[in-house]
Amino acid sequence: MASLGELERAVMDRLWSAGGPLAATELRDGLADRGLALTTVHTVLSRLEQKGFVVHDDARPRRFRARGTREDHAAELMHEVLGQAGDRQAVLARFVGGVDPDEARLLRELLARATGPDGVPG
């Protein structure tokens, strides 16, 4: 039995690769190998709507589409996870924090100096 999280991923992958909006039945048929009930598809879709990943139109039957591209959501998440607004302690460690341009230049100089003709790296 796949977890809801995994199903959410599968549905988003479908919606992102689909040309246009899809009805819930189409999604179920597209994921036929998983043998999902239509209610499960609806559950997953409403969870995705709550998370702001999916919107539906008012046609009958309703059709669902991704609210933004994968890249849009990635950019949004970068801001939320690493930005000042969120609970940034939640991310243990961003590999390197942002530094100002002066310091970035200093770092590059450090690196360049260590590669001098006689510099044995490492």
Add this chain to the structure above:
Amino acid sequence: MLPATAAALAVLAALLAWPVPALLARARWPRRDPLVALVCWQAIGLAGGLSIIGALLVHGLAPWGHSLPEAAWSVLTRQPAEAPVRGDHWVTLTLAGVLATELVGVLLLSWVRTARARRRHRALLELVVQPASLPDARLLEHPAPVAFCIPGARPLLVLSSGMVAELDDAQLAAVVAHERAHLREHHHLYLLPFVAWEAALPVLPAAARAHAAVRALVEMRADDVALGSLPGPAPRRALAQAIVVAAGGAGGAGVPSGALAVTGSAVASRVVRLLEPPSPLPGWTRGAALLSAGLLLLVPTALLLLPALELPLSR
């Protein structure tokens, strides 16, 4: 009466609130052995909290007995005080209660909040990320070179596509090894008390200083652990290059720089440390540092639990 014990604890608390953290933050040796330095910082934090609360408690309970266990027992068994209870006893007892509640409360609150934020971030990220070429790393489609990890029962190690595009294989392996080291050694737990206490004690400059120092040390420790597992010909250089790329690219590519912007100088010292490795601490220095950390914890505990030293004097 326990005036000498209370005074000794108060002096220790004052030392741990200001000069000791200032000295350790300025010392040069922690970069030679980040792990030992991290142990020292934990000891300072714990001993500091223990001694300030202990000092207040010991003074407040003085009318009830000659040692803290004795006085506490008298209060719990509702025996009358042996000496008159003055206003300052009630004030210090109240302060001890408020401070203990605040420190523990903020720690718990901070734990709950970060755990919730992590769950939320992980749930959202998992919808967006794709498998990366390296095992247990995930790829996030974004042009800025960024790597981070979200600790927890199911940790998530994320590389941006910008990071993958700008680094060669050895550098990328170094980044992943660094993040894995954070996860494997549970560095978020080292940080937790300092995050919480900085929030609880915004007026105490040592709290902010300690937090910044621990954050930098955790990064250095992860660098050290990463180096141990990297096979390439020049792992130090690969890791330093990766740091420089990630730091240099973060400016203009639309990444919020708020995350760890204050650690700017810490980034430079990481790079210097990788390129010109300092000699490791000699064994006896390590031993002395660890012994001091142990004593730091032992002294306030002993002062609190042992019968008052000045018993002969007060009789």
